[in-house]
Amino acid sequence: xxxxxxxxxxxxxxxxxxxxxxxxxxxxxxxxxxxxxxxxxxxxxxxxxxxxxxxxxxxxxxxxxxxxxxxxxxxxxxxxxxxxxxxxxxxxxxxxxxxxxxxxxxxxxxxxxxxxxxxxxxxxxxxxxxxxxxxxxxxxxxxxxxxxxxxxxxxxxxxxxxxxxxxxxxxxxxxxxxxxxxxxxxxxxxxxxxxxxxxxxxxxxxxxxxxxxxxxxxxxxxxxxxxxxxxxxxxxxxxxxxxxxxxxxxxxxxxxxxxxxxxxxxxxxxxxxxxxxxxxxxxxxxxxxxxxxxxxxxxxxxxxxxxxxxxxxxxxxxxxxxxxxxxxxxxxxxxxxxxxxxxxxxxxxxxxxxxxxxxxxxxxxxxxxxxxxxxxxxxxxxxxxxxxxxxxxxxxxxxxxxxxxxxxxxxxxxxxxxxx
Numbered sequence: 027x028x029x030x031x032x033x034x035x036x037x038x039x040x041x042x043x044x045x046x047x048x049x050x051x052x053x054x055x056x057x058x059x060x061x062x063x064x065x066x067x068x069x070x071x072x073x074x075x076x077x078x079x080x081x082x083x084x085x086x087x088x089x090x091x092x093x094x095x096x097x098x099x100x101x102x103x104x105x106x107x108x109x110x111x112x113x114x115x116x117x118x119x120x121x122x123x124x125x126x127x128x129x130x131x132x133x134x135x136x137x138x139x140x141x142x143x144x145x146x147x148x149x150x151x152x153x154x155x156x157x158x159x160x161x162x163x164x165x166x167x168x169x170x171x172x173x174x175x176x177x178x179x180x181x182x183x184x185x186x187x188x189x190x191x192x193x194x195x196x197x198x199x200x201x202x203x204x205x206x207x208x209x210x211x212x213x214x215x216x217x218x219x220x221x222x223x224x225x226x227x228x229x230x231x232x233x234x235x236x237x238x239x240x241x242x243x244x245x246x247x248x249x250x251x252x253x254x255x256x257x258x259x260x261x262x263x264x265x266x267x268x269x270x271x272x273x274x275x276x277x278x279x280x281x282x283x284x285x286x287x288x289x290x291x292x293x294x295x296x297x298x299x300x301x302x303x304x305x306x307x308x309x310x311x312x313x314x315x316x317x318x319x320x321x322x323x324x325x326x327x328x329x330x331x332x333x334x335x336x337x338x339x340x341x342x343x344x345x346x347x348x349x350x351x352x353x354x355x356x357x358x359x360x361x362x363x364x365x366x367x368x369x370x371x372x373x374x375x376x377x378x379x380x381x382x383x384x385x386x387x388x389x390x391x392x393x394x395x396x397x398x399x400x401x402x403x404x405x406x407x408x409x410x411x412x413x414x415x416x417x418x419x420x421x422x423x424x425x426x427x428x429x430x431x432x433x434x435x436x437x438x439x440x441x442x443x444x445x446x
Contacts, residue, residue, distance in 0.1 A: 333372060
């Protein structure tokens, strides 16, 4: 009984201080309790491995364990390789209580490995950590049923050490992303500054899927992104979210506003007919249902026309006659000899081939926001557009004409009237 009273007295009233040569040693209450009772506090083991992007293990790198306030809890170093070839890169912390922690690994170069994790009543194995920057984290939001169109700031987790506050994310057609500061966007090129080393860079807009900033505002949307949204509009299918959840829908609409855009889904099982609204930033993938065949039929029809038009044009030029055009039509004069026309034969065959190709290549899967910067999409999101292809190929002829003096004189006539 006396020992219990002694423990309570120390726990509630005393912090042991020892001064010697103007130095002070403070023993925390939890440590004092363990010294008096002979019991160690609850703690768990944290294991992990550090490696370069290439997979080479990092040996003898400083590993720092910190709490959320970046207070240093413990330090260690990654293990060395055996015979300079085997193993290495492993680190471990023991007797770590429950809580949220950060791990910072410095391999001695101009790159760091940062990882955030939670210890909760069990041993934690962090696996292999690489010097990858994680994609900006967006918190799922609750949406009002009656007000889908609204501006909402998307919360992110900024890095306090960044010298750039508002960042932009450039996602290319393959799903690779890069965090930058966009300087300017011209007709066919975007210029930016890398947030890591502040180097200048540029890339062609035709390679970019979309660009948005930390606040969820899109500053560039490619034609491929808009076309894919148009293909999915009013179709059935299901959504795969970033948290792994899936949602089947019978109808889908994309919000035309590109400030924190939302996606509306309708469900036949909901007798109220109300839509469910989801942030586009929460969506990783949308896969169209059986109605996707309609899109394949439309593409197959137009591809068949393009093929026929190209072949007939070559025949007309080579023969110097328009007779190949009339050969496209079926022979309806009695008696019918079996000539049903080239168009009647080719277009259905091309359409069936387009359906089989789209199904085999999984063209009904549409990817939107990548999971991480260095995790590309399984498929390229480029959508071929024949008029756009013709427009690009004709620029070598159109631009000199548009920049000619007569055209400029004509386009600037209203400006001259205002100046007078």
